[in-house]
Structure formats: structure tokens, C-alpha cells
Amino acid sequence: MATDEVVGEAVVTCEDLVKVFRSATGETHALRGIGLEVLPGVLTVVAGPSGSGKSSLLTLLGARDRPSAGQLTVLGSDVAAASTRQLRTLRRRRIGFVPQRSSEAVFPHVRAIDQLRQVGSWRGDGGDPAGALEAVGLGDRAGHLPSALSGGEQQRLAVALALVGSPQLVVADEPTAELDHANADKVMDALLATAAAGCAVVISSHDDRITHRADRLLRLRHGVVSSETSGQQATAAVIDSTGRLQLPPAVLDLFPSRRVVVETVGDEVRLRRPEETP
Numbered sequence: 001m002a003t004d005e006v007v008g009e010a011v012v013t014c015e016d017l018v019k020v021f022r023s024a025t026g027e028t029h030a031l032r033g034i035g036l037e038v039l040p041g042v043l044t045v046v047a048g049p050s051g052s053g054k055s056s057l058l059t060l061l062g063a064r065d066r067p068s069a070g071q072l073t074v075l076g077s078d079v080a081a082a083s084t085r086q087l088r089t090l091r092r093r094r095i096g097f098v099p100q101r102s103s104e105a106v107f108p109h110v111r112a113i114d115q116l117r118q119v120g121s122w123r124g125d126g127g128d129p130a131g132a133l134e135a136v137g138l139g140d141r142a143g144h145l146p147s148a149l150s151g152g153e154q155q156r157l158a159v160a161l162a163l164v165g166s167p168q169l170v171v172a173d174e175p176t177a178e179l180d181h182a183n184a185d186k187v188m189d190a191l192l193a194t195a196a197a198g199c200a201v202v203i204s205s206h207d208d209r210i211t212h213r214a215d216r217l218l219r220l221r222h223g224v225v226s227s228e229t230s231g232q233q234a235t236a237a238v239i240d241s242t243g244r245l246q247l248p249p250a251v252l253d254l255f256p257s258r259r260v261v262v263e264t265v266g267d268e269v270r271l272r273r274p275e276e277t278p
């Protein structure tokens with residue numbers, strides 16, 4: 001899609017979204033205050049180093065987990081307040097989700113085409129199961145059980161299951177991780193076509209070949225969105241609701257004392273190292 005086009009109301013909104021995992025060994029603050037909107041007709045890629053919070057964020061956006069704090073609204077439902085049954089219905093009818101371990105998304109004892117028919121029927125009109133398989137290059141695997149598919153083929157089946165039956169939101173955690181270039185391109189084509197048809201699509205990826213095809217690219221670092229790039233616009237650093245800004249690593253290196261003087265000069269804001277006191 002062209003990002004300059006007018007897009008509709010946000011499908012997901014989050015404000016000050018926090019996710020803390022607690023275990024016997026302590027707490028991990030996976031997400032530390034995320035604010036964003038996910039728009040229909042747009043393919044958003046979430047990138048960032050390992051452990052930056054991508055899977056934690058996508059799991060929340062797909063209404064598969066509840067936030068520890070903050071506001072999360074997915075397709076009109078407040079995820080913190082909704083009942084388990086409401087969230088299950090929301091996911092089944094309106095959200096396509098590809099988990100990081102994509103084999104978890106496929107039904108092990110059901111032929112590929114039959115699982116697509118089943119999931120399509122949950123979403124309403126049944127969609128086009130054969131077309132969904134074709135779109136990910138599995139047209140000749142319709143009668144196969146998942147056990148007869150390779151890891152990459154199972155990943156493509158998981159993508160087809162997420163796309164079939166016109167969901168309003170598709171969330172896919174590294175959906176090309178197990179694919180070669182040609183098949184990764186095919187899966188990206190299918191995801192972009194789904195976004196162009198009006199769906200909100202959010203995927204995570206480490207892969208530059210994927211990130212450069214995004215309509216919108218969000219970079220996560222240490223559990224916050226550090227920068228955002230949309231269409232032809234220059235990459236913008238993101239200031240969160242408390243006024244925090246993450247400097248890019250190369251700029252951060254200019255401030256070894258981790259102290260900075262912020263000056264406003266006309267329209268410009270300048271950062272400089274504090275003067276050494278003798």
C-alpha cells in the first residue's frame with residue numbers, strides 16, 4: 001500500500017504498555033511503556049535485537065496475553081478487562097496469528113486444506129482455502145498432514161492459516177525465519193497483499209530483506225520503541241509519554257558520562273556534554 005493513502009481507524013491502540021514476567025529468579029521488564037496505534041491497510045514490521053521485547057509485544061497485540069500495566073485495546077476490546085471467553089472469540093473470528101514456533105499454530109492430525117477450511121469457517125464466509133495455500137506456495141501440498149511437511153512448509157501453512165477468511169488483524173512473529181529467500185519473498189507478497197486489501201498486519205523480523213519492505217518500521221530496544229520510519233519519511237526517534245527518548249547507540253557513545261545538557265536554540269534542540277568542572 002502507499003503509506004500516504006488515508007487509512008482507517010486504529011485496529012489496535014496501546015498506551016504506556018508494560019509487560020513484566022515474574023519467576024523464581026526475579027522480574028524481567030520485557031516492555032517498559034509502549035504507545036502505538038496499528039492501522040488497517042498497513043504492514044508494520046517490528047524489528048530489534050534479541051530480547052528487545054518483539055515477541056512479548058506481538059503476543060499482546062494478538063490478544064494472546066494481558067498487559068501487566070497500561071492500556072491495550074484490540075479491535076474494540078480492552079484486553080486487560082475482557083473475559084477469557086471474549087478474548088478467545090475475538091482471536092478465533094478476527095485475528096490471524098503466527099507464533100514464533102509456527103508448528104504450534106497447525107493442527108497436527110488434519111490435512112492442510114481441511115485445517116484451512118475449518119479456520120476459514122470460524123472467520124465467517126470460509127474465505128478461499130485453496131487460494132491461501134497457493135499464496136504461500138503450498139498449492140501442491142493441500143492433502144498433506146503437517147507431519148509430512150518440512151519446517152519451512154509448516155511455517156508457510158501457519159501463515160496461510162493466519163490469512164484465510166479475511167481477518168481484520170494479522171500478527172506474525174518472524175514468519176519468514178525458517179524460509180529461503182524465494183519463499184520469504186512469497187510470504188511477504190502474501191502479507192503485503194493482505195494489508196493492501198485493508199487488513200492491519202504486524203510482523204516481527206530481524207531480516208533487512210523483510211524490514212525494507214515494510215510500510216512502517218518500528219525499532220524496539222530494551223522494551224521501548226526507539227524509532228519509527230513510515231514510507232518515505234525520515235526515521236524519527238520516539239519520545240514516550242514520560243518524555244524519555246532513546247538515543248541511537250552511536251550517539252549514546254558520545255556521552256560516556258551518561259549526562260547531557262539539553263538546549264533549545266530557536267527551532268532546534270541541541271544535546272551537548274556537560275562541561276567538566278575542574
Ligand SMILES: Nc1ncnc2c1ncn2[C@@H]1O[C@H](COP(=O)(O)OP(=O)(O)OP(=O)(O)O)[C@@H](O)[C@H]1O
Nearest residue numbers: 021022023028030049050051052053054055056057
Ligand atoms: N515467559 C517468560 N518468562 C520470563 N521472561 C520472559 C518470558 N518471555 C520473555 N521473557 C523475557 O522478556 C524479554 C523479552 O523477550 P522477547 O521474547 O519478547 O524478546 P524478542 O525481542 O522477541 O527476542 P528474540 O528475537 O530472541 O525472539 C527477554 O529478556 C526474555 O528473556
